[in-house]
Amino acid sequence: MKPRYVAAWVTLAVAFLAIETLALLDRDPGGDTLSELIWEIVAIPVLWWVAAGFLFWLSIHFLFRGRFDDPRDWFRDRDN
Numbered sequence: 001m002k003p004r005y006v007a008a009w010v011t012l013a014v015a016f017l018a019i020e021t022l023a024l025l026d027r028d029p030g031g032d033t034l035s036e037l038i039w040e041i042v043a044i045p046v047l048w049w050v051a052a053g054f055l056f057w058l059s060i061h062f063l064f065r066g067r068f069d070d071p072r073d074w075f076r077d078r079d080n
């Protein structure tokens with residue numbers, strides 16, 4: 001692990017928690033939590049497909065530990 005990047009990711013996570021908490025405590029309805037923001041963005045059909053594609057890639061990326069990130073590896077014979 002690289003400490004600078006770990007610190008940056010932890011800072012991002014803490015900032016996310018702070019923003020999300022403020023948004024949840026804000027009683028004005030709609031458009032302030034991350035979910036509500038994303039739902040407003042993906043209401044545009046082309047952006048829904050972009051988000052779906054990104055989430056599909058992200059799922060494969062995490063589940064297979066990045067094994068399929070490089071398309072050149074998809075058809076490479078692993079026995080050689």
Ligand SMILES: [Ca+2]
Pocket residue numbers: 023024025026027028029030032033
């Ligand atoms: Ca709110």
